[in-house]
Amino acid sequence: xxxxxxxxxxxxxxxxxxxxxxxxSSSNIGSNTVNWYQQLAGTAPKLLIYSNNQRPSGVPxxxxxxxxxxxxxxxxxxxxxxxxxxxxCAAWDDSLNGVIFGGGTKLTVL
Amino acid sequence: QLQLxxxxxxxxxxxxTLSLTCTVSGDSIxxxxxxxxxxxxxxxxxxxxxxxxxxxxNTYYNPSLESRVTISIDTxxxxxxxxxxxxxxxxxxxxxxxxxxxxxxPDYWGQGTLVTVSS
Numbered sequence: 001x002x003x004x005x006x007x008x009x010x011x012x013x014x015x016x017x018x019x020x021x022x023x024x025s026s027s028n029i030g031s032n033t034v035n036w037y038q039q040l041a042g043t044a045p046k047l048l049i050y051s052n053n054q055r056p057s058g059v060p061x062x063x064x065x066x067x068x069x070x071x072x073x074x075x076x077x078x079x080x081x082x083x084x085x086x087x088x089c090a091a092w093d094d095s096l097n098g099v100i101f102g103g104g105t106k107l108t109v110l
Numbered sequence: 111q112l113q114l115x116x117x118x119x120x121x122x123x124x125x126x127t128l129s130l131t132c133t134v135s136g137d138s139i140x141x142x143x144x145x146x147x148x149x150x151x152x153x154x155x156x157x158x159x160x161x162x163x164x165x166x167x168n169t170y171y172n173p174s175l176e177s178r179v180t181i182s183i184d185t186x187x188x189x190x191x192x193x194x195x196x197x198x199x200x201x202x203x204x205x206x207x208x209x210x211x212x213x214x215x216p217d218y219w220g221q222g223t224l225v226t227v228s229s
Contacts, residue, residue, distance in 0.1 A: 033213075035216075044206055044221050044222050045216075045219055046219070047216070047217050047218075050217065088156065090215055092213075092214055098170060098171070099159035099162065099214055099216075101156060101157040101159065102156075103156050
């Protein structure tokens, strides 16, 4: 069981806005920054959001991240069929002294 | 643009040592701004961090794997390596090498390599 809790699945129709949550604790999200990764089928994860809410160059502004207390969220607006993927949150955990990942959320575009 | 490429055997026997190498291109592995590490993903499952290091010598391992893991660096070849000893079928996974700019969370990922543990 992952230290960071994500819903196993999420869905939406094209054009909709979808949010994915990532719940942690004071030793990880509460005191460190969060990254989000997108993993398309059969490919390596790709950095989507870093430092809670920053987008790397090339990532559309349809993707946004936020953090409040011990939880973080990824929002995808204007949902497109090519957004269908697995999404993972990650943070450093001060108690485990290591990087931890959420269990992943499978996004389906209906 | 930093690029990482994993290489190594795709099949390892139980109780033996899994050894993988990550070749870095696009920048020097000894540049102080980077952290380097390994992450794995069992088939159909989520991501698990194995360990990371900085060129300065600081090394961090997943406590659940620490007794079996060694990560080393070869600056002359701009590579770093993973050794995981006493493997079992539970170690079957796609192994990724990765790099974080100024932090341990990965920014860049290799394409991954599948390692199967089977006799």
